[in-house]
Structures are given as structure tokens and as C-alpha cells.
Amino acid sequence: xxxxxxxxxxxxxxxxxxxxxxxxxxxxxxxxxxxxxxxxxxxxxxxxxxxxxxxxxxxxxxxxxxxxxxxxxxxxxxxxxxxxxxxxxxxxxxxxxxxxxxxxxxxxxxxxxxxxxxxxxxxxxxxxxxxxxxxxxxxxxxxxxxxxxxxxxxxxxxxxxxxxxxxxxxxxxxxxxxxxxxxxxxxxxxxxxxxxxxxxxxxxxxxxxxxxxxxxxxxxxxxxxxxxxxxxxxxxxxxxxxxxxxxxxxxxxxxxxxxxxxxxxxxxxxxxxxxxxxxxxxxxxxxxxxxxxxxxxxxxxxxxxxxxxxxxxxxxxxxxxxxxxxxxxxxxxxxxxxxxxxxxxxxxxxxxxxxxxxxxxxxxxxxxxxxxxxxxxxxxxxxxxxxxxxxxxxxxxxxxxxxxxxxxxxxxxxxxxxxxxx
Ligand SMILES: Cc1ncc(COP(=O)(O)O)c(C=O)c1O
Numbered sequence: 001x002x003x004x005x006x007x008x009x010x011x012x013x014x015x016x017x018x019x020x021x022x023x024x025x026x027x028x029x030x031x032x033x034x035x036x037x038x039x040x041x042x043x044x045x046x047x048x049x050x051x052x053x054x055x056x057x058x059x060x061x062x063x064x065x066x067x068x069x070x071x072x073x074x075x076x077x078x079x080x081x082x083x084x085x086x087x088x089x090x091x092x093x094x095x096x097x098x099x100x101x102x103x104x105x106x107x108x109x110x111x112x113x114x115x116x117x118x119x120x121x122x123x124x125x126x127x128x129x130x131x132x133x134x135x136x137x138x139x140x141x142x143x144x145x146x147x148x149x150x151x152x153x154x155x156x157x158x159x160x161x162x163x164x165x166x167x168x169x170x171x172x173x174x175x176x177x178x179x180x181x182x183x184x185x186x187x188x189x190x191x192x193x194x195x196x197x198x199x200x201x202x203x204x205x206x207x208x209x210x211x212x213x214x215x216x217x218x219x220x221x222x223x224x225x226x227x228x229x230x231x232x233x234x235x236x237x238x239x240x241x242x243x244x245x246x247x248x249x250x251x252x253x254x255x256x257x258x259x260x261x262x263x264x265x266x267x268x269x270x271x272x273x274x275x276x277x278x279x280x281x282x283x284x285x286x287x288x289x290x291x292x293x294x295x296x297x298x299x300x301x302x303x304x305x306x307x308x309x310x311x312x313x314x315x316x317x318x319x320x321x322x323x324x325x326x327x328x329x330x331x332x333x334x335x336x337x338x339x340x341x342x343x344x345x346x347x348x349x350x351x352x353x354x355x356x357x358x359x360x361x362x363x364x365x366x367x368x369x370x371x372x373x374x375x376x377x378x379x380x381x382x383x384x385x386x387x388x389x390x391x392x393x394x395x396x397x398x399x400x401x402x403x404x405x406x407x408x409x410x411x412x413x414x415x416x417x418x419x420x421x422x
Contacts, residue, residue: 048075126162220361349417
């Protein structure tokens with residue numbers, strides 16, 4: 001039912017008494033006043049706890065998107081909330097014009113987690129990717145000796161690295177790029193996972209290869225076995241920086257701390273975001289050794305909020321949560337269960353399943369349903385997930401989900417597909 005009853009901006013998360021359809025009221029309000037750069041499912045969430053969220057009408061849903069893996073530790077993880085609340089009362093922002101007592105401990109912990117000498121903190125994922133682009137270009141000119149103004153970065157087709165004009169400039173998604181040009185030059189795209197194509201694209205001006213160890217927005221696309229190792233060798237041999245965008249794949253999602261760990265590969269630069277802020281706050285960073293990151297000098301790069309004490313406190317707690325390996329283990333165990341359930345549906349509504357840890361992309365038979373229709377069906381069964389590229393649906397439940405949560409997801413998907421096949 002549609003209602004146009006306005007919701008007061010001071011009324012809190014639930015519309016005032018008497019609104020017949022609070023869900024629709026919130027949708028109308030958002031549609032009227034927020035730009036339409038997303039096409040959300042028609043559910044209005046008001047609270048979250050662990051792997052579950054509750055809407056404004058009290059219905060509960062298993063969150064199988066988990067903020068695109070920003071919520072690896074679930075909604076309102078008590079340790080993250082406590083640490084954030086404590087820091088909120090003390091000091092939230094200093095700017096980097098001054099030191100603060102949270103950044104040093106966080107930077108040390110993240111350096112140790114990544115095995116890198118230093119980190120450069122930012123806020124959103126796209127800013128961290130931009131930081132990696134700037135740093136690798138500067139490294140190219142100052143360390144590698146690339147001719148001024150000619151640096152090239154190799155990227156992968158099907159990539160998703162964020163939404164800035166430079167980043168969408170090397171995307172091959174027409175919707176993300178159309179009418180946003182002109183774009184930044186200096187990028188060359190090659191097919192994802194094709195080591196020969198990377199080798200052929202490298203020339204004297206190449207400073208970096210920027211890649212996702214698993215393409216998340218692309219539909220959880222896992223590269224061919226051995227690609228990451230071969231890329232590591234190639235980058236070392238040709239003096240090119242290997243830059244792993246682990247913003248979505250990193251921090252335990254795939255069953256290891258980093259997706260590169262699956263092939264025992266250490267990139268020259270890690271690009272991190274999403275779960276680094278525990279789903280509470282935007283926290284991103286790049287991590288690299290001195291020979292790379294020392295090209296950044298005062299005044300060359302920065303951000304008002306990057307490295308602020310609140311972000312650093314939360315990021316530090318996230319790194320501590322990862323220290324025991326408990327979440328990585330959980331991703332393995334639950335992921336195996338999810339993958340088994342999904343594979344059982346191939347030929348019965350699904351035409352493809354790709355999975356790594358607790359992260360799966362399924363291709364729905366396009367003759368049966370679109371990805372969006374599957375997500376709408378799942379929503380009616382209390383499961384929230386997100387489609388991509390027409391017929392693909394991604395599942396990335398928080399790593400605090402239980403075995404029975406995973407079973408609920410599998411049963412719900414089977415039911416949606418069975419109903420469509422009748
Ligand atoms: C691999 C990857 N890189 C970068 C980004 C951009 O992050 P943000 O949306 O925080 O800018 C994303 C977001 O989905 C991502 O998946």
C-alpha cells in the first residue's frame with residue numbers, strides 16, 4: 001500500500017503513530033529527497049544485531065550482503081561498539097596537523113597484520129585506490145625512473161575499484177562510465193586472470209598492476225589457480241608494483257586474512273577498506289614497504305579525516321579481532337557449507353556457482369528469473385542479498401552467522417527457484 005504521509009525529519013527511525021505503511025512512507029521520503037543513484041530492495045531497516053537486521057515494521061532478515069563485506073564482524077559487534085563509544089567520548093578528530101594517541105598503535109597493528117613497513121590511512125575504499133594510484137605513479141617516476149608524465153597502470157577487465165572519475169575511467173561497466181568523461185589517461189585493461197595478456201601489456205612505463213584477487217562486484221569471480229603466483233613473479237621480474245585491492249576480499253572474508261594468502265602471495269601494496277571500519281565507520285588504508293610509501297612526503301597527499309582517532313581506534317580493534325584467526329576459520333567452515341548447498345542447485349535453477357570462503361556468486365538461469373527477482377523472492381523469505389550483472393546474485397553473510405543461518409539461506413534460495421520452475 002502506498003501512502004504519501006510525510007515523516008518528520010526529527011521523528012527518529014520509525015514514522016510517527018498513525019502512519020499506515022511505515023515502510024512505504026520511508027521509501028517515499030527517501031525517493032523524494034535523496035538522489036536515485038541506487039535501486040534498493042523495498043525494505044527499510046531500523047536495527048541490526050550480528051548477522052540479523054530488523055525493519056521498521058519489526059520483520060527480521062538475515063543480512064547476506066553484509067554491507068558488501070564491510071560488516072564481516074556483523075552488526076554492532078560488542079567489542080567494536082564499546083571501543084567506538086569510548087573513543088567518541090574522548091577525541092574524534094584532530095586532522096593530521098597534529099598527532100593523536102590512536103593512529104600510532106593502529107598503524108603499528110595494521111603494519112604487522114599486512115607484514116608491511118608502513119600504512120597510509122584514508123576513509124573510503126575509492127580514496128585508498130586513488131592513494132595507491134598516486135603512490136605507484138610517484139614511485140614509478142622517482143624510483144623506477146619512468147619518463148615524466150608517461151606512467152601506465154595495468155588494470156583488469158570486469159574490475160570494480162570505486163566511483164571517482166579516475167577509477168570509473170578504467171571500468172568497462174557502461175552504466176558506471178557513461179557521460180562522466182573525459183577520463184584520466186595512463187591505464188590499460190587486460191582480461192582478468194590472463195597472465196600472458198598482463199606480460200604483453202607491460203612496457204618500460206608500467207609502474208603497477210592493479211587487481212582484485214577475487215572480483216567481488218564482478219560476481220565473485222575467482223582467477224585461474226596459479227594466476228596470483230604468476231603475477232607475483234612477473235611483477236618482480238619486470239620491476240612493476242603488484243597492487244592488490246583487498247577492499248572487499250580481505251580481512252577474513254575468503255577464509256584467510258587476505259585473498260592473496262590462498263596462493264601464498266604477498267603483493268607490494270595492499271589496498272584495504274570496508275571491514276577495516278567494522279561497518280561502524282569508513283576506514284581505509286594502503287600498506288606497503290618503505291621503498292614504496294616513502295615517496296609520499298608532507299603536502300603530497302592527505303585527507304582531513306584520514307587517520308582520525310575514532311577511525312584509528314575502530315580499525316585497531318578490527319585488527320585485534322582478526323588476530324586469533326577465529327573469523328578466518330568461521331569463513332572457511334560456513335563457506336564450505338554454503339558452497340555445498342548452492343552446488344546442489346546447479347541444474348535446478350542455477351547455471352553457475354563460484355565461491356571462496358563465505359563469499360559466493362551464483363548465476364541464475366536467465367530463462368527463469370533475473371537476479372533482482374531472486375533477491376525480491378529471498379526478501380519475502382527473510383533473506384537480504386544483492387544482484388549484479390543481470391542474473392548473478394552474491395552472498396556474503398557476516399562471519400558471525402551460524403550454521404543454521406546458512407541453512408536458512410540455502411533453503412530459501414531453493415524455494416525461490418523451485419517456485420519459479422513450477
Ligand atoms: C574491490 C573494491 N575496491 C574499491 C571499492 C570502493 O570502495 P568504497 O565504496 O568504500 O569507495 C569497492 C566497493 O565495493 C570494492 O569492492
